[in-house]
Amino acid sequence: MQKYYNQLxxxxxxxxxxxxxxxxxxxxxxxxxxxxxxIILRSExxxxxxxxxxxxxxxxxxxxxxxxxxxxxxxxxxxIESYKQSISPIEAGNFHxxxxxxxxxxxxxxxxxNPALAFGSGHHATTYxxxxxxxxxxxxxxxxxxxxxxxxxxxxxxxKLGAEVELCDTDPLAIxxxxxxxxxNGEEYARIWEGSVSGSDGKYDVIVANIIADVLRAIALQLxxxxxxxxxxxxxxILDKKESIVTDSxxxxxxxxxxxxxxxxxxxxxxxxDGSAEQQR
Numbered sequence: 001m002q003k004y005y006n007q008l009x010x011x012x013x014x015x016x017x018x019x020x021x022x023x024x025x026x027x028x029x030x031x032x033x034x035x036x037x038x039i040i041l042r043s044e045x046x047x048x049x050x051x052x053x054x055x056x057x058x059x060x061x062x063x064x065x066x067x068x069x070x071x072x073x074x075x076x077x078x079x080i081e082s083y084k085q086s087i088s089p090i091e092a093g094n095f096h097x098x099x100x101x102x103x104x105x106x107x108x109x110x111x112x113x114n115p116a117l118a119f120g121s122g123h124h125a126t127t128y129x130x131x132x133x134x135x136x137x138x139x140x141x142x143x144x145x146x147x148x149x150x151x152x153x154x155x156x157x158x159x160k161l162g163a164e165v166e167l168c169d170t171d172p173l174a175i176x177x178x179x180x181x182x183x184x185n186g187e188e189y190a191r192i193w194e195g196s197v198s199g200s201d202g203k204y205d206v207i208v209a210n211i212i213a214d215v216l217r218a219i220a221l222q223l224x225x226x227x228x229x230x231x232x233x234x235x236x237x238i239l240d241k242k243e244s245i246v247t248d249s250x251x252x253x254x255x256x257x258x259x260x261x262x263x264x265x266x267x268x269x270x271x272x273x274d275g276s277a278e279q280q281r
Contacts, residue, residue, distance in 0.1 A: 007071070008050060022073075130236050144208065152181045247267070
């Protein structure tokens with residue numbers, strides 16, 4: 001163990017902490033500590049690349065984030081062990097998501113997730129709600145596509161229910177993480193690729209897209225084209241104040257369910273073969 005490590009503190013307003021931490025988790029495999037107004041990364045390696053990627057993201061936004069950084073060199077302690085103790089298993093429906101240092105739970109559908117990814121581990125409200133939606137919509141033999149797969153947790157949940165799964169993400173680090181987590185769970189996927197839903201010309205019984213409202217609007221047509229008649233779209237990553245962006249884009253499908261958790265919304269739509277509306281419940 002080196003005597004010192006680097007600590008990067010990223011400060012931003014509270015409403016941006018969760019989506020920004022999700023982004024940081026896809027560009028870095030370091031453990032994250034998340035507070036109400038800050039994200040902390042610790043590593044024995046240099047962390048300037050994280051600042052560079054965040055600045056690239058910020059410069060691409062129409063509305064800039066008020067974000068600040070503090071880099072410190074800290075005396076090394078066993079912070080990895082401390083981090084481990086801070087991450088506990090979570091249960092969503094019948095799913096039990098846990099890191100390697102916690103035991104599987106009898107009678108539950110157990111999913112192991114790389115402990116470096118605090119997000120995509122079920123703790124985030126959108127991931128949790130998607131797990132509930134997957135349990136409701138997916139069963140053995142279904143063909144499922146996870147768009148913006150991140151850690152692969154949602155595709156893993158569908159696979160554990162007996163589905164044939166495909167995954168995609170525009171970030172190569174997310175693809176690597178998903179591959180690792182499938183291997184960690186001893187599960188197989190039918191296909192994985194770097195890109196989005198446009199990289200497939202197939203039809204799916206269920207498509208899960210836990211992204212953000214603006215991206216869901218941008219790829220709405222492709223998502224609707226790829227879902228089979230009688231199939232379901234599970235859409236998430238939607239802040240409640242941006243829900244109308246998504247509902248307007250998918251108003252030609254039939255709403256099945258709305259799951260709200262904290263300030264986040266997950267929507268389930270059905271593409272009915274007979275054109276009859278399924279009642280929202």
